[in-house]
Amino acid sequence: MQSQHLTHLEISAFIDGELPASDAQTLEQHVATCHECALRVVSAMRLKAASTRVSQNFAVAPPEALSRITAQLRQQTAKETANVTETAKKPARVIHFPLWTWSALAATLLVGVSFLGWQSMHPPSTLSAELLDQHLAVLSSGSAPEVISSDRHTVKPWFQGKLPFSFNLPEVFPVGTVLKGGNLTFVHGQPAALLLFTVGKHQASVFLTQRPLKPHKLTSSGTESGFTIQYADAEELHITAVSDVNPSNLAQLVSALANAQKPR
Amino acid sequence: MLAPNRSALFEQLALPLLPSLYSHSFWLCRNHAEAEDIVQETVSKALRAFDSFQTDTNFKAWIFRILRNTFLTSRTAIATARTVFLEDHLDQVEVTDTSPTPEEILLRLDNEAALSEALERLHPQLREVLLLCEVEGLKYKEIAMVLDVPIGTVMSRISRARRTLQAQLGGSL
Numbered sequence: 001m002q003s004q005h006l007t008h009l010e011i012s013a014f015i016d017g018e019l020p021a022s023d024a025q026t027l028e029q030h031v032a033t034c035h036e037c038a039l040r041v042v043s044a045m046r047l048k049a050a051s052t053r054v055s056q057n058f059a060v061a062p063p064e065a066l067s068r069i070t071a072q073l074r075q076q077t078a079k080e081t082a083n084v085t086e087t088a089k090k091p092a093r094v095i096h097f098p099l100w101t102w103s104a105l106a107a108t109l110l111v112g113v114s115f116l117g118w119q120s121m122h123p124p125s126t127l128s129a130e131l132l133d134q135h136l137a138v139l140s141s142g143s144a145p146e147v148i149s150s151d152r153h154t155v156k157p158w159f160q161g162k163l164p165f166s167f168n169l170p171e172v173f174p175v176g177t178v179l180k181g182g183n184l185t186f187v188h189g190q191p192a193a194l195l196l197f198t199v200g201k202h203q204a205s206v207f208l209t210q211r212p213l214k215p216h217k218l219t220s221s222g223t224e225s226g227f228t229i230q231y232a233d234a235e236e237l238h239i240t241a242v243s244d245v246n247p248s249n250l251a252q253l254v255s256a257l258a259n260a261q262k263p264r
Numbered sequence: 265m266l267a268p269n270r271s272a273l274f275e276q277l278a279l280p281l282l283p284s285l286y287s288h289s290f291w292l293c294r295n296h297a298e299a300e301d302i303v304q305e306t307v308s309k310a311l312r313a314f315d316s317f318q319t320d321t322n323f324k325a326w327i328f329r330i331l332r333n334t335f336l337t338s339r340t341a342i343a344t345a346r347t348v349f350l351e352d353h354l355d356q357v358e359v360t361d362t363s364p365t366p367e368e369i370l371l372r373l374d375n376e377a378a379l380s381e382a383l384e385r386l387h388p389q390l391r392e393v394l395l396l397c398e399v400e401g402l403k404y405k406e407i408a409m410v411l412d413v414p415i416g417t418v419m420s421r422i423s424r425a426r427r428t429l430q431a432q433l434g435g436s437l
Contacts, residue, residue, distance in 0.1 A: 018419070051383060070279065080271045
């Protein structure tokens, strides 16, 4: 530092008092013997003083604006203080209920629990209606499956990356059952693989999901508007089939799909 | 929710800084109404977050950081960011060295209008760091905290800001 002239960084840091003491001392020694650097340091100090003065004068807060901000600040801090004091002073309220209120509460709970139980035994028909709607939509001529193939090696890979789960398809389907293709769909708020089959002359829609669609554990089948809905659990997956085919034929298809999910 | 003594402490620390906060806010947004809004919002945010403030650190740097972040989400900052503002492209700002002597510079410093104009023309990023250093008197470490940049960046920006001012005044340090 002593033999060379000072850098801009050094001068800047020096006039801001940001140089370590040893560096500052070295710089001062250099300035004492170098007229050019001494002048640059003085010039930098004068510039700093002048720019500080000009900057301060440029943006002076109007008194009325400061008053408003001050008022807002005081109001907010007072509110905070009041909230704390109120919370601290407020005694815990002990409410004494007469005996009959406890009885009423118990009765309400009983009715509520009973209702929930009843609801699980008699689920709303929205789910089966939704399944049926999806099945009927598939039957309409205007909605071809997104993947059209009877080859399980084509249909299954098509779902890869589109669903948060994977599934297997059986090597052989029951007699008279043909895989037509598949769709990606949402049933009851969850993603599902929809597999489309023909069973004889009937159509069958099979939904594979991660969470069960069946209303409760004991349910394995149901009917909706003349269509059969069958449920099966298969390892990590849940199978729901909808068709107007003979229930036993549909059961064979569901069973074949369930067996295919078993680890080999 | 702050304890009463914390609220009082906040008021005690924040009230003297209101003129500075306003002034800095105005430098950033160049609009009195918006400057006031930004300071009010800053004060509200700071009060709500005061529990997270560590009393052994610099309150001024802490609240200026809140002010800056509040400004960055303001109308002006968002509009300006569409062109180019606070963050970088600084390398493209050339410091022209027209080399009059330091004596000449000293004479020109008496011309406040010229200096004011030079400050106005300064790149906002350079002006901001210079204001925090010179007007607000923050240390480099504190400025680094306000701007969320390394201390070396603060140092080089301040130096660059001064060189740019000198160049705009027709000289160089």
